[in-house]
Amino acid sequence: MPNMTGSFRRWLSTVITAEELLPEELPEYTRSFVYMFGALTLGSFICLVASGFTLALFGPEWWHLSSVGHFVNSIHFWSVQCFFFFMVLHLWAQFFMAAWRGGRRLTWVVGALLFVSSIIAAFTGYLSQQNLDSQWIAVQGKDAMNAIGIGAFFNLLNFGQMYSIHIAIMPAVIAALITVHLILVRRKGLVPPLADDAAREGAPHAR
Amino acid sequence: MGSGLPHYVQWGPVSITIPNLVVLGLMIVVFAAALVLRLPEEKPGSDHARGARDA
Structure with missing residues (x-):
């Protein structure tokens, strides 16, 4: 009789296999x-x-x-x-390599989301220092948050909120996005250099 | 954070502190070095060398 555990296991095996997740060999072009x-x-x-x-x-x-x-x-x-x-x-390396080639668009998008999430994590980190610097940033930044209409939900002067976002919410978000990013990288294979079309065709564990 | 005001470099509309300019320059140098420098060759017969050759 089908159940959720079995369905989840079958779905997981379609997401990534153990061989794809932990390859023992990488293409020659990655020796850089x-x-x-x-x-x-x-x-x-x-x-x-x-x-x-x-x-x-x-x-x-x-x-x-x-x-x-x-x-x-x-x-x-x-x-x-x-x-x-x-x-x-x-980011520079992947941009100049056009790393979204070969069906890797979602990998690029998740990477961009990671970049934005990291900025939010760093910003709330600066606000969590508990020193004059963090107070100065909070007082200066609150007007910017109010100007874009999110000051009531994202209050830079509320240390508890900023600290919670920094140590609980953002690390979880970033860890989840890194997991998705790595799974996508492993599924599609590492992007070959632009000039290395032959290597791209022969890239192992790409699908 | 630190004591005292940081020194700024002004170039038209661009205004950047010396520490940020140093980091930016270092990033460009590291990026260029990563493109130009080659990784040391693997010792023949090592597992990594075999894997790279077979891939």
């Missing part, structure tokens, strides 16, 4: 530093989550007043610098 920016962005995100988890565990007083708190706070800060640094380089 240009193809590393996406993985470096993902690595920065893992550092962000780990340091952010520690900051959330101990709270603002700890990250402002203790030497270990300063250190973890700095790791979080530099992780986000690396995250955006490598994400923009990844």
Whole structure:
């Protein structure tokens, strides 16, 4: 008798197979530093989550007043610098490679959504610092939010709302989008260089 | 964040702080280097070398 568990398992096997998700071999054309920016962005995100988890565990007083708190706070800060640094380089590389070729349009769109979501996460992060800088940004930015009509729903002066969005909602949204992005990359295969049409035809695990 | 005002570079309508300009320049340098520099060759016989050759 059909049930939801079986239906879900069958649907999941149509989304991606284990061989597609975790390939042991990659095409020769990926032996380039240009193809590393996406993985470096993902690595920065893992550092962000780990340091952010520690900051959330101990709270603002700890990250402002203790030497270990300063250190973890700095790791979080530099992780986000690396995250955006490598994400923009990844964006440049994919743009100049026209990476939406070969049925990869949705991968590109999800990447663009990731970029926008990351900006919201970074902005709410700046508002969650609990220092003069975050107060200044909140007071200056609230007028912009009111001007576009979302000030009542997205109140920069409400620390609880900004902090919750930063540590709960945006990480979940970004993690979900990264999962979709990676599944799409694995399903379609890594985009070949523009001049490498022959390699594109022979790209493994592409469908 | 830091103490003191950052220095700005003015170029027509463009106004950018020195730290942001440095980061932007570094990104262009890293991007160009990634295009030009080659990855070191794999040692013959390693699993990775075999995988890349077979792909």
